[in-house]
Amino acid sequence: MTANAKADSKDLFQYLALYDENSEDHENFVPFSMGAPGAESLAGCNQLLDKATRILLSDDGEERFTFQYGPCKGYPGFCREMAKFLSSEYGQTVSREDIMVTAGATQGLHLVATVMFNKDTPVFMEDPTYFIAVKILREDFGMNIIPVPTDSEGINAEKLESMLVQHKPTSIAGQKTPFWGMVYTIPTFNNPKGYCMSPERCRTLIRLARKHDVLLFTEDIYNMLHYDDSPVCPPRLMSYDNHMDEDFQGHVLSNCTFSKILAPGLRLGWIEAPPRIMKYLEKSATAWSGGAFNHYTSKVIASALKEGLIAKHLNKLRKEYRERMDIACSSLRKHLPQDVKVDYPKGGFFIWLELPPSVDTMLLLKLAVEKYKINFIFGASTSPTGGCRNCARLSISFCDKKKIEKGIVAFCEALQEMMETSKGQ
Numbered sequence: 001m002t003a004n005a006k007a008d009s010k011d012l013f014q015y016l017a018l019y020d021e022n023s024e025d026h027e028n029f030v031p032f033s034m035g036a037p038g039a040e041s042l043a044g045c046n047q048l049l050d051k052a053t054r055i056l057l058s059d060d061g062e063e064r065f066t067f068q069y070g071p072c073k074g075y076p077g078f079c080r081e082m083a084k085f086l087s088s089e090y091g092q093t094v095s096r097e098d099i100m101v102t103a104g105a106t107q108g109l110h111l112v113a114t115v116m117f118n119k120d121t122p123v124f125m126e127d128p129t130y131f132i133a134v135k136i137l138r139e140d141f142g143m144n145i146i147p148v149p150t151d152s153e154g155i156n157a158e159k160l161e162s163m164l165v166q167h168k169p170t171s172i173a174g175q176k177t178p179f180w181g182m183v184y185t186i187p188t189f190n191n192p193k194g195y196c197m198s199p200e201r202c203r204t205l206i207r208l209a210r211k212h213d214v215l216l217f218t219e220d221i222y223n224m225l226h227y228d229d230s231p232v233c234p235p236r237l238m239s240y241d242n243h244m245d246e247d248f249q250g251h252v253l254s255n256c257t258f259s260k261i262l263a264p265g266l267r268l269g270w271i272e273a274p275p276r277i278m279k280y281l282e283k284s285a286t287a288w289s290g291g292a293f294n295h296y297t298s299k300v301i302a303s304a305l306k307e308g309l310i311a312k313h314l315n316k317l318r319k320e321y322r323e324r325m326d327i328a329c330s331s332l333r334k335h336l337p338q339d340v341k342v343d344y345p346k347g348g349f350f351i352w353l354e355l356p357p358s359v360d361t362m363l364l365l366k367l368a369v370e371k372y373k374i375n376f377i378f379g380a381s382t383s384p385t386g387g388c389r390n391c392a393r394l395s396i397s398f399c400d401k402k403k404i405e406k407g408i409v410a411f412c413e414a415l416q417e418m419m420e421t422s423k424g425q
């Protein structure tokens with residue numbers, strides 16, 4: 001990237017922050033960049049948390065535990081309720097011993113990176129990926145980011161294998177765990193591409209992890225936001241690491257959060273991991289000092305899970321997000337110029353657009369913000385290689401239906417204008 005492009009990109013990151021709920025213009029602005037629940041989706045949290053909190057606090061016998069440090073792995077009641085809830089959502093038994101409380105997926109990543117790996121550890125990441133994870137792993141932990149190309153089915157397994165072979169160390173001396181590297185992946189309703197990794201690709205990833213001794217760190221953030229009529233989520237990558245296999249050891253960790261299915265402000269999440277991995281996490285000195293990460297909130301949410309409040313809220317969200325996704329997709333089908341490639345997702349928050357190669361979405365974003373009062377995530381910001389310059393990620397999570405419809409029309413108009421301008425040059 002040139003110095004100018006770097007400066008532009010910095011300015012453009014500021015555009016992403018232009019959406020300010022306190023600004024006068026916020027009513028008219030459509031923030032497709034936001035991958036978080038908006039006001040409509042947070043509605044109901046007050047009542048839910050009020051009810052769950054009352055249940056918890058009405059038990060005087062629990063007071064001395066509720067406000068005490070929690071056990072390193074988390075309040076057992078939370079792990080039990082979570083396992084029940086997940087078994088029902090996944091359609092597969094989840095064991096409570098495999099659950100650990102975290103303060104959200106970001107903290108889950110922090111925990112794994114610090115407890116299981118050293119600085120400079122190779123991390124194989126989908127390109128494009130969740131751009132903040134690249135920043136965390138590279139800047140906070142000094143890990144060695146190795147981008148791997150993706151297609152519409154997930155990570156390119158052939159390229160991954162050749163990179164694993166290339167980076168495999170000759171000695172494992174000094175490693176904290178049996179894993180010399182980590183594959184960071186978002187297999188279900190991927191951020192930013194929206195795809196679900198194909199079953200074939202999932203099986204290959206398990207085979208590669210077992211063969212090359214790497215940890216599959218899966219971000220299972222959006223799995224429960226599926227918009228088909230199935231009663232269960234698409235199978236998570238961990239479910240392919242079958243306990244019954246002769247060569248099973250446990251190579252997959254599932255990092256999850258309440259941020260998208262309830263409220264990011266709670267800072268509550270969980271990790272699901274087999275004993276072979278869990279033993280490193282539960283021995284974290286940080287957990288030993290501070291106890292369960294976010295103990296009090298996990299106790300409130302345990303009550304909410306037990307009362308069926310989370311399941312009810314999740315059903316409301318699925319319905320709401322599904323309607324928004326339907327509106328966004330049908331509006332894109334109607335208004336998108338030709339030559340734009342889209343795989344319409346069946347869940348999650350994100351629609352990924354591949355525009356004609358002549359369109360630089362960093363420039364499109366500038367036009368979109370200034371003239372059309374919308375924003376989005378431009379492709380290059382999601383790519384550790386600075387690729388995807390002609391791509392854009394739109395999120396349906398933050399805006400209500402009316403805004404989505406209006407915003408998609410505005411996005412398509414901005415794109416049309418941009419394409420016409422670039423043709424004339």
Ligand SMILES: Cc1ncc(COP(=O)(O)O)c(C=O)c1O
Binds near residue numbers: 103130219257269
């Ligand atoms: C893939 C991925 N991981 C982690 C997060 C952040 O999760 P949390 O709020 O639980 O830290 C996000 C949110 O956008 C995400 O998309």
